[in-house]
Amino acid sequence: MNYNIKKYFPFILFAALMLILHLVMGLNGDDIKYAKILNNQTVIDYINYRYFNWSSRLIIDTVLAILARQNMIIWKILDIIIYTFGVYYIIKLVDKKYSRKIAYLGVFLFLMYPFYEMASAGWISTTLNYSWCFALGMVSFIPLIYEAHGEKANKYVYVISLLALLYAANQEQSGALIFGFNLLYLINSFINKKRVNRFNVLAIAVSAVSLIFIFTCPGNSIRFAHEVSYWYPEFASFTILDKSYLGLVTTFGNIIEQKVIFPLFYIVLCVCALVKSKNKYLKYFCYFNIFLILFITIFNAFIDISVLETSLKSLGSVPNVIKGSPLMTIPAIFKQIVNAAPYITETLRLFTYEGLPAVNINSISIVIICLYLLISSCIMLVKAFPKELLPLFIFLGGFASRFIIGFSPTVFPSGARVTIFFYVALIALALMLIKKLYDEHAMPAKWQSVLEKTILIIAILNYLIVFVITFIKYGIF
Numbered sequence: 001m002n003y004n005i006k007k008y009f010p011f012i013l014f015a016a017l018m019l020i021l022h023l024v025m026g027l028n029g030d031d032i033k034y035a036k037i038l039n040n041q042t043v044i045d046y047i048n049y050r051y052f053n054w055s056s057r058l059i060i061d062t063v064l065a066i067l068a069r070q071n072m073i074i075w076k077i078l079d080i081i082i083y084t085f086g087v088y089y090i091i092k093l094v095d096k097k098y099s100r101k102i103a104y105l106g107v108f109l110f111l112m113y114p115f116y117e118m119a120s121a122g123w124i125s126t127t128l129n130y131s132w133c134f135a136l137g138m139v140s141f142i143p144l145i146y147e148a149h150g151e152k153a154n155k156y157v158y159v160i161s162l163l164a165l166l167y168a169a170n171q172e173q174s175g176a177l178i179f180g181f182n183l184l185y186l187i188n189s190f191i192n193k194k195r196v197n198r199f200n201v202l203a204i205a206v207s208a209v210s211l212i213f214i215f216t217c218p219g220n221s222i223r224f225a226h227e228v229s230y231w232y233p234e235f236a237s238f239t240i241l242d243k244s245y246l247g248l249v250t251t252f253g254n255i256i257e258q259k260v261i262f263p264l265f266y267i268v269l270c271v272c273a274l275v276k277s278k279n280k281y282l283k284y285f286c287y288f289n290i291f292l293i294l295f296i297t298i299f300n301a302f303i304d305i306s307v308l309e310t311s312l313k314s315l316g317s318v319p320n321v322i323k324g325s326p327l328m329t330i331p332a333i334f335k336q337i338v339n340a341a342p343y344i345t346e347t348l349r350l351f352t353y354e355g356l357p358a359v360n361i362n363s364i365s366i367v368i369i370c371l372y373l374l375i376s377s378c379i380m381l382v383k384a385f386p387k388e389l390l391p392l393f394i395f396l397g398g399f400a401s402r403f404i405i406g407f408s409p410t411v412f413p414s415g416a417r418v419t420i421f422f423y424v425a426l427i428a429l430a431l432m433l434i435k436k437l438y439d440e441h442a443m444p445a446k447w448q449s450v451l452e453k454t455i456l457i458i459a460i461l462n463y464l465i466v467f468v469i470t471f472i473k474y475g476i477f
Helices: 002-007 009-023 030-034 043-053 058-068 072-094 100-110 115-119 123-129 131-140 142-148 155-168 172-191 198-216 218-231 233-237 240-257 261-276 280-314 326-340 342-351 361-384 390-407 415-439 445-474
Strands: none
Touching: 002 009, 009 072, 009 100, 009 445, 030 058, 030 123, 043 058, 043 218, 058 072, 058 123, 058 155, 072 100, 072 123, 072 131, 072 142, 072 415, 100 415, 100 445, 115 123, 115 415, 115 445, 123 131, 131 142, 131 155, 131 172, 131 415, 142 155, 142 198, 155 172, 155 198, 172 198, 172 390, 172 415, 198 218, 218 233, 240 261, 240 280, 240 342, 240 361, 240 390, 240 415, 261 280, 261 361, 261 415, 280 326, 280 342, 280 361, 326 342, 342 361, 361 390, 361 415, 390 415, 415 445
């Protein structure tokens, strides 16, 4: 028992931190509505109505309606367990031999995720549709992960994985990702003349049927029309190019606005590409990329601070002593920097602009920046993993899962919760890159220590921020 506790302590720690976070979560948003849904109707009536009038997520909605009626502590326990399992299997996928150091780093990276986004539509409503789909999607891959590691799964694992597959495939983003990665696994088996895994074929069939069900569900088209009229009437006249702009810019806007996960991934990717490259021009390319992402992240932070400074000054309830204190001097300095570079400021502000801007130098520039970050990430991933295509597919799959939201009228109301699959992809890739640097001894022990301490500090700070935001905005007090 002591051995197992010590071995899996990173995940025990993660579950404990999630428990502390969940203790302050209260019922909010759509959870209140879902808690009353089955008061005057049966589950069958509810499912029938949802299918013909609103959504194809019948499995998820049924679990949601039942779970929302229960004491919230039941959801909290299930959420901690399911989310922790998702994190465990991401790390197991990356690290075949299981190193506690890699496990700790993986846990710290997941602590950087802005978990308060899972309250945007209500804690239960959002987690069941997004973080549970991520976690159960990973559980559905257990038989393939075991096979890739040379391990054999028992029959109970197959049953659990199948149930997880049915749930996760009921959501559009996770269903498409499950189908895509299982198809790639099958193609890889044919190319390398390996025995075809029956569960792999079953997963392709289930996810394909689920996607067909999603596309043919009458409720989805009704909901789409309703959301266009309610959330974004102008969306009805948008072209494919307009929707592609929304998908591209809001995707990078979400991950850059968070200021932690993507910059960390991008910098580690640059370092790994530098190590693998012998071409001096490619090295200059990587150095430029490090400068670019740091500049965008820092300047974007300046913009946020300048907005905060303006907001604080506009609050009449703030005492004059505080308004005139040195605490307000630093934000004022940042505001002066931001105002001194109007072109950069107006361009970067388009990351969070809720609408389709006019075609001008700023909107063209933001598209170029996003495309550059996308293409350069792909180039460096190919350089960092010259004989592997999986990292590139993980990146593109995560990006595509968020890019497609640009074709939905809820692209802005959905917020950052729909970016969770891309965040998970970036975390997995960052961990793969760090492990590669360690395995190839490409990083001196001194720099390894610096990297680990940096990740630890960022993880602790981000967790505290997430806790404070959760406590203030969504707490039970």
